[in-house]
Amino acid sequence: MITPEKQYSLSPEQIEFYHENGYLLVEGVFTPEEAAYLRDEAHALIMRLMKYRPEGTKFGGWGSVKEVTNLPTELLHCHNVQFHSAAFSRLIVDPRLTDRVADLIGPNVQLHHTKLFIKPPEKGAPFPMHQDHPYFPHEKHTMMAAIVHFDDAPIEKGCVRVVPGSHKLGPLPHIPEGGHHLPVDQYPIEEAVPLPAKAGDVLFFSYLTIHGSGINTSNEPRTTLLVQMRDPLDRPTVATHLSRGQGMMLRGIDPLADADAHVPSESRHLRSMGAKTPQ
């Protein structure tokens, strides 16, 4: 049902936990049946993409993975999956997701991008610890991610790990080579807090929260969709990480779009920074 009413809320304790710790795992946001359907869509999409790749090419993780493991690892991925399957378009505007995000960043929720990851069994690539901030810095730091779990992600499948409270450190210098990451000796993945999750659970975290994840050593894939979102009034400080679909409103309104209706949101922000942008 389409309604102006806010249908879902986080509790005051959950909101306080998020602001204190920089993350929040919410159980059962989606049903196991919905998660199973989205998982099938995700795997079917990756199979379709594979057909168009030159033979023998592998999907890989970050270059910096080699600082963490010598094992050959793989990461199947696809950005902006809502352009491939309407199942994901429906997911990212679902009020069970967006009403909860509104409790964390305000009533207007704007899409930055989506990212599907399948960590294959036994070799699913890890993510060295990092903040997402260096990938797409913004002025007000409202940028946050929701990771929707399409299957169970126990520790052995390489669930996401965080450093609680690290968002309060503000933006940290990162090593840019091989994917922006923090020094692996100072931020070992195994020392971060693991956040095992079930299919249908959603992990919310700030783009300033230090996070990463280990290798999938299990015999099952780990399938997740990361939805990156911001308050539409929060402007990028660097002209980077533009993507198709960026600026789509997932909830509420974009007050700036009304005044400048013919300009895509990423161009509007970047023009105001003096950057050259497509007309």
Ligand SMILES: O=C(O)CCC(=O)C(=O)O
């Ligand atoms: O899905 C994961 O294991 C971590 C993903 C991540 O850290 C990222 O995309 O920034």
